[in-house]
Amino acid sequence: MKAQLGKRLFAELMGWDHAQATEEFAWLRTVVEYKYDHYQGYNPGSRFFVNLLSWMAQFNPADRAVAYDLxxxxxxxxxxxxxxxxVGLTVPRLRRDNRRAIADELGIPMCATWGHAEAERRVKIMNRRTVFIGLSDGAKTDVLRRLNEGDISNEQIVAATEISPDKWKKINEGLVERFEKEHIENVPPIFERICLVDDFTASGSSLIRKDKGKWKGKVPTFISQMIEAKRFGxxxxxxxxxxIHHYIGTxxxxxxxxxxxxxxxATLDLKISFNATYSMVLDxxxxxxxxxTADLxxxxxxxxxxxxxxxxxxxxxxxxxxxxGLPVVLDHNTPNNSVALLxxxxxxKTSEEERHVMKPLFPRKKRHVEHGQSI
Incomplete structure (x- = not known):
């Protein structure tokens, strides 16, 4: 009964006749049930359609069709x-890059590495000597681990970049055990590849940026920690x-x-190299x-x-x-790189002369909280 009332109110709000309402509600029902109702930014008991009614009601009647088209x-x-x-595409992508690197080392085409004894040995070792480190809680390292059970060990996945000396010791000991189990000899049990994983990047500024001549962001911070703790070597x-692998990039x-x-x-006195990859890049x-369009x-x-x-x-x-300018919403949050209207x-406002009071369709959970606010 509530759903039917909501649909009737929304159809009246949009000025739809019966035919258009029937067509649009068929589409809405599909995307709402499959996606939008599962948005994790909604409060308990709240769903997409309630937010859609409130969101659409903020616009003048002449602007609602443009908002709906968005x-x-x-x-x-x-x-x-x-x-x-x-997330599941991450390891296959990395494995492909590893195999390509081995082909370059041996001076053979990548297609020739399959069945090549030395290439297969090097690929196996390189895969074992790779550690995956999450750059944020969006990295979904738990999902990455479950999707690759048996292919990568628990010791190869670390949830955060701030790794204690005890943790580094533990993951290196895990590599030693894996080498012994798989009879890998004459190879130092230390990692040769670090895969930093995260869910989304739109501007790249949180990852790496130059601010007033100083390097800032997740990558420079991580490298500084590694240098300070003398991890290299x-x-x-x-x-x-x-x-550096993102599940989604632009x-x-x-x-x-x-x-x-x-x-x-070029500013580092190190032999390390960087490689940025993505599971998907938004065009x-x-x-x-x-x-x-001018209306939008x-x-x-x-x-x-x-x-x-x-x-x-x-x-x-x-x-x-x-x-x-992204029209993007992730299931757990909406990036602030997306258009603000979302x-x-x-x-x-307290004054009628002040501007419009914005109502969100997909409420965003802020990562940075103003002083005095609770998280």
Whole structure:
């Protein structure tokens, strides 16, 4: 009964006749049941359709069709099942890169490594001498471990980059045990590849950036910790490969990250190298920017309220943080790189002259919390 009432109210809100309502609700029912109702940013008891009614009601009647079209034709919602599939592509991608590196070492075509005794031996060793480290809680290292049970050991997966000396000792001891079990001899039991994994990057700034002449971000921080603790040559080889793998990236972040890693690598007095890979890269065509339809650009700007900004996001982010312009929602949260109209929430105004009070369709859980707020 509530569902039927909700549909009737939404059809009236949109001005749909019976035929259009029938067509649209068939599509909505599919995506809501399969994806949107499973968004983890909703409070207990809350579902997508309730948020959709509230979200759509904030717009003037003339703008509702444009807002609905944003959801109907542009929204990219990555469900948990889809994300787990992308996690599952990580190890096969890394294994392919490992095999290609072995082919280059031996000076043979990659296709010739299968059945080649020395190549197969080196591939086996390199796979064992790879450690996977999560860059955030979105890295889903638990899923990565379960999907590759038997192929990679528990000691090869670490949930966070801040690794204690005892933990490093433990994972190296695990490598020694694996070498003994598989009769791998005359090979130092230290890692030659570090795979840093994370779920999503849109601008690349949290991974690596140059701020006032100083290198910041997850990668420089990790490398600094490794240097300070003298891990290179002890727990990992001096010429190890640092592979940074994201389950989802953008065309913008891929180019920026590659350039910054090259520049950063040149500043290091180390033999290490970097390689950035992805399970999926979002094409530039999905981006919403000033080249989008005039109605959509006007909608995003007109209903934007600058009070959703903070010291981390910067100013004028109706196209999202760093102007990434993504219409993307992940099952566990909405990136602030996505257009603000999808996720931004602001408090009611006290003055009628102030701008629109934004209501989110997919409420975002902030990583950075203002002083005095609870997490």
């Amino acid at each position: 959801i109907r034709t542009r929204l990219i919602f990555i469900s948990q099942r889809e994300m787990h599939h992308l 002890k727990h990992v080889t001096e010429d190890c490969v640092i592979q 065309a913008k972040s891929r180019g920026l990250i590659e350039d910054l890693l090259k520049e950063y690598s 530039k065509a999905v981006v919403v920017d000033n080249t989008a 650009v006007r909608l995003l700007e007109h209903y934007y309220d600058e009070s959703c900004e903070d010291e981390h996001t910067g100013k004028d982010i109706w196209f999202g943080y760093k102007q990434c 996720w931004a929430s602001v408090s009611p």
